[in-house]
Amino acid sequence: MSGGIRAALPTELPVIEELARDALTFDAPEAALIVSRLAHPPEGREWTALVAPCLDGVVFASLSSTGGVGHVDLIAVRPSAQGRGVGRDLLRAAEDWLAERGVREVRLAGNPPCYAWPGIDVRYTPAACLAESLGYERYRTAWNMTADLTAYAPGGAAGGDDGERARLAAAGVALHYAAPGERAEVAAFVREHWNDAWAWEVEQASGCHYATREGEILGFAAWGTRPLWFGPMGTAEAARGLGVGRVLLRRCLEEQAAAGQRSTQIAWVGPVHFYARAVGARVERVFWLYRRFLG
Ligand SMILES: CC(C)(COP(=O)(O)OP(=O)(O)OC[C@H]1O[C@@H](n2cnc3c(N)ncnc32)[C@H](O)[C@@H]1OP(=O)(O)O)[C@@H](O)C(=O)NCCC(=O)NCCS
Numbered sequence: 672m673s674g675g676i677r678a679a680l681p682t683e684l685p686v687i688e689e690l691a692r693d694a695l696t697f698d699a700p701e702a703a704l705i706v707s708r709l710a711h712p713p714e715g716r717e718w719t720a721l722v723a724p725c726l727d728g729v730v731f732a733s734l735s736s737t738g739g740v741g742h743v744d745l746i747a748v749r750p751s752a753q754g755r756g757v758g759r760d761l762l763r764a765a766e767d768w769l770a771e772r773g774v775r776e777v778r779l780a781g782n783p784p785c786y787a788w789p790g791i792d793v794r795y796t797p798a799a800c801l802a803e804s805l806g807y808e809r810y811r812t813a814w815n816m817t818a819d820l821t822a823y824a825p826g827g828a829a830g831g832d833d834g835e836r837a838r839l840a841a842a843g844v845a846l847h848y849a850a851p852g853e854r855a856e857v858a859a860f861v862r863e864h865w866n867d868a869w870a871w872e873v874e875q876a877s878g879c880h881y882a883t884r885e886g887e888i889l890g891f892a893a894w895g896t897r898p899l900w901f902g903p904m905g906t907a908e909a910a911r912g913l914g915v916g917r918v919l920l921r922r923c924l925e926e927q928a929a930a931g932q933r934s935t936q937i938a939w940v941g942p943v944h945f946y947a948r949a950v951g952a953r954v955e956r957v958f959w960l961y962r963r964f965l966g
Pocket of ligand 1: 798
């Protein structure tokens with residue numbers, strides 16, 4: 672590979688985590704978790720982590736389940752090595768790796784269900800400039816919403832039973848926590864109503880809550896698959912409008928607050944109005960999704 676770029680060794684992950692923490696200024700607290708998550712994708716996903724000489728930079732790339740499409744999942748150059756062509760070399764090396772595997776379209780966009788961001792956070796402006804300088808086309812915009820968790824901490828203003836849970840109980844709806852390792856039933860529900868990607872997220876999540884009526888699952892909500900972020904969640908069509916989604920969302924936020932988070936990002940939204948009404952979330956992070964068709 673040009674520029675001395677090579678595949679990372681598993682033993683180099685701690686150094687990669689540290690360089691990601693230094694470079695990813697808007698994600699520093701969870702940078703190590705993101706690297707570790709990308710290094711443990713769903714079974715069967717083909718992926719690589721390539722590093723620059725002296726471990727000055729890293730790029731993660733993976734194949735999509737859509738044939739001919741590949742993703743650059745993360746690119747980061749140590750601040751002291753930035754501006755010297757390392758990022759460009761890494762992106763080109765990722766393109767070469769993907770092209771060798773039959774990829775015709777490279778996306779600088781999240782490869783669900785295991786991703787770091789939906790696309791390039793617009794505040795990582797040098798990364799957007801790098802993409803554009805290599806001929807990438809901005810093809811979509813995505814956004815996260817931010818929810819303040821201070822009100823959801825134990826004893827907080829939004830905590831406890833706000834009457835809605837009692838109303839659900841009166842309607843025969845029971846709320847449950849699905850512990851890690853005990854999520855097969857929820858995952859099967861998610862697979863049936865949505866897709867395999869969300870089912871994988873449910874199994875990996877830090878926390879997962881669901882609702883049932885007469886033994887039947889009505890809806891679920893999960894957080895922490897993308898470290899520290901909320902999502903996915905869903906209510907079966909037949910159970911919409913009961914308030915199940917709002918209550919499950921709040922149960923997750925309470926758990927995140929109890930785990931010490933002061934805010935969370937609701938990933939890759941989706942129904943802005945629902946989150947704004949249910950928990951006062953606001954649109955905050957904006958991502959540009961880029962793609963380039965290899966010649
Ligand atoms: C984005 C990043 C990987 C670029 O790496 P780099 O080694 O500094 O970039 P290079 O020296 O190879 O520069 C290549 C091109 O990137 C763009 N670029 C790099 N630094 C830039 C800056 N400070 N401002 C604007 N454009 C910049 C330019 O287009 C540049 O080409 P040019 O010099 O001919 O104009 C690096 O800035 C970084 O690690 N940033 C933090 C992590 C990040 O943003 N990752 C993406 C998360 S979504």
